[in-house]
Amino acid sequence: MRKISESTIHRLSLYYRTLVSLQRERYITVSSRELAKRDKLTPAQVRKDLSFFGSFGTRGLGYPVNELKDKIASILGLNRTWNVALVGVGNVGSALVSYKEFPRQGFVIKKIFDNDQRKIGKNHKGILVSDVRNLAKELKEDRIEIVVLAVPASAAQSVVDEVVSAGVHTILNFAPTNLKVPDNVVLRTVNMAMELEHLSFALSNRGKIKEL
Amino acid sequence: MRKISESTIHRLSLYYRTLVSLQRERYITVSSRELAKRDKLTPAQVRKDLSFFGSFGTRGLGYPVNELKDKIASILGLNRTWNVALVGVGNVGSALVSYKEFPRQGFVIKKIFDNDQRKIGKNHKGILVSDVRNLAKELKEDRIEIVVLAVPASAAQSVVDEVVSAGVHTILNFAPTNLKVPDNVVLRTVNMAMELEHLSFALSNRGKIKEL
DNA sequence: TAAAATATGTGAAAGTATTCACAACGCTAT
DNA sequence: ATAGCGTTGTGAATACTTTCACATATTTTA
Incomplete structure (x- = not known):
């Protein structure tokens, strides 16, 4: 895996929090556009950040909220104590x-x-x-x-x-x-x-x- | 004045603290090399950061500690309450x-x-x-x-x-x-x-x- | 006073990060 | 089925940041 920049990690933390909110709001999927809007970023930035770790989205649909949240949790090391x-x-x-x-x-x-x-x-x-x-x-x-x-x-x-x-x-x-x-x-x-x-x-x- | 990046401001804060220490240690002048070493940066970075705001150093000698500290304080808005x-x-x-x-x-x-x-x-x-x-x-x-x-x-x-x-x-x-x-x-x-x-x-x- | 040493200030080069732009793909509606 | 829409994933382009490298200036040494 190539090296990940500080700013990407910081933004992953932001995405994580936003996904928690989206989950509470009963979103099933979310587009890079919506995610970007809530965190004051660009959709391309969101997609690029996530692409460093894999392809989690579905074209035409967006990203599955629960799954993406869990995936980011695991990247950040939040799936354990x-x-x-x-x-x-x-x-x-x-x-x-x-x-x-x-x-x-x-x-x-x-x-x-x-x-x-x-x-x-x-x-x-x-x-x-x-x-x-x-x-x-x-x-x-x-x-x-x-x-x-x-x-x-x-x-x-x-x-x-x-x-x-x-x-x-x-x-x-x-x-x-x-x-x-x-x-x-x-x-x-x-x-x-x-x-x-x-x-x-x-x-x-x-x-x-x-x-x- | 051209726009200053977030990271430059952050580093100015670091320099400010380091200059306060240097002042306590009775330094009269300090080189970009010493400043860089203490803040884990490169000398070129230090010089470039400072150059956005003027020329405060003396070639062959370095920067005057007191003066540079005051100058950075004023840039950061710390010369007032x-x-x-x-x-x-x-x-x-x-x-x-x-x-x-x-x-x-x-x-x-x-x-x-x-x-x-x-x-x-x-x-x-x-x-x-x-x-x-x-x-x-x-x-x-x-x-x-x-x-x-x-x-x-x-x-x-x-x-x-x-x-x-x-x-x-x-x-x-x-x-x-x-x-x-x-x-x-x-x-x-x-x-x-x-x-x-x-x-x-x-x-x-x-x-x-x-x-x- | 001249030579050597030191250190700045800064254009240019290199390295990173962000944004663009679009092909590819999966959904939805008919 | 198929057309059309929406959205991803990603190379390429752009923008930004850091580092290099050196001309220039000052101090120190002898």
């Missing part, structure tokens, strides 16, 4: 524990870690907070596959180093800092301030932005 | 109220709205929660420029409609749903589940992803 650990249960961490979309898509938080004695041993949505000093050991024990990092920027790099050395190679980082990881580690950083910066750029430079 | 309102003070909303990067970059939350009577009138970090029924009126009164949306998916569209009709054209949405807005409105959606989907795709398809 993933063992997730959360490190840092401050403001952002607490929000993530309660984020209903995670379990809904198969991302199950199995462990929570913190370094604050007042938090360790406390219960968050049925999960006891572990001491971050046992991080490596417990990540292995629980076969954690994805770590979500919600610690202060200053602590992030050292936690990442330990996570990586414990064999977890997939990290979603909410700490507002650049992290160094080996090449075989997949790291995504979500920085909410950077999102706002796009908006302030747009406000400061009306018309100079390409798309948004 | 923005009046922000938060709608929805649930798990995600509460985290955002306490997010220290926001005020640090000039994004000042002036108002908080919710529809839950138990929350209205309560104090969050010194801000009283208003009734969302007064949304339009108070957005205007306080000259709010950016709205951050942290309401459930089901409520998001109707809040957006009201925000837009109140004249606010810049929205950061955390609700996991696709929103319809007029063309002149700048809407950015942050969907944390979609971020995890990139990771599960990467895990499920090791090697098939182009970059991450």
Whole structure:
């Protein structure tokens, strides 16, 4: 299979959500045109994206909603559950524990870690907070596959180093800092301030932005 | 000025953060090579990005750290404060109220709205929660420029409609749903589940992803 | 003060991503 | 059956982004 671009994956996520809606609306089939309209894309883009993975449509008719949804779920790895650990249960961490979309898509938080004695041993949505000093050991024990990092920027790099050395190679980082990881580690950083910066750029430079 | 691409803006945000670090490390000047290394980019990319906005460097020497930082701040609209309102003070909303990067970059939350009577009138970090029924009126009164949306998916569209009709054209949405807005409105959606989907795709398809 | 070293700024080339445009195919109606 | 319509799947064309490569300018060294 040829390499798939970041933007295609992002759009697959969009299609997935749209297909869930279409399913609720009792659509049986959907055309690339309708799918494109709902996600503000072009029909050709939709068809091209899907064509990277196979031919799922029927000419003259469109794509079968249920089938396509399942197919995309399987491409995105949503047809199974993933063992997730959360490190840092401050403001952002607490929000993530309660984020209903995670379990809904198969991302199950199995462990929570913190370094604050007042938090360790406390219960968050049925999960006891572990001491971050046992991080490596417990990540292995629980076969954690994805770590979500919600610690202060200053602590992030050292936690990442330990996570990586414990064999977890997939990290979603909410700490507002650049992290160094080996090449075989997949790291995504979500920085909410950077999102706002796009908006302030747009406000400061009306018309100079390409798309948004 | 020619149109600037999304990716360039994103990288400007990265440069800005890196320059802040360099400033703390007492760097006086920095080369495109060093900047690129820290942000995992190429020197040519850095120079090209900056060249869209002017010539800030000195040949043989590099870029002046302080000056370049200020220049990028001004390009991104960070050399001033923005009046922000938060709608929805649930798990995600509460985290955002306490997010220290926001005020640090000039994004000042002036108002908080919710529809839950138990929350209205309560104090969050010194801000009283208003009734969302007064949304339009108070957005205007306080000259709010950016709205951050942290309401459930089901409520998001109707809040957006009201925000837009109140004249606010810049929205950061955390609700996991696709929103319809007029063309002149700048809407950015942050969907944390979609971020995890990139990771599960990467895990499920090791090697098939182009970059991450 | 001149030569060597360093690093920018930028056209041109290479590489990617998106859109076009249409042949191919399956449905629907008669 | 068959005509006509609708929609996919996909090479080719276009548009966009990144990288290359080098002329140009400045600093450093001796």
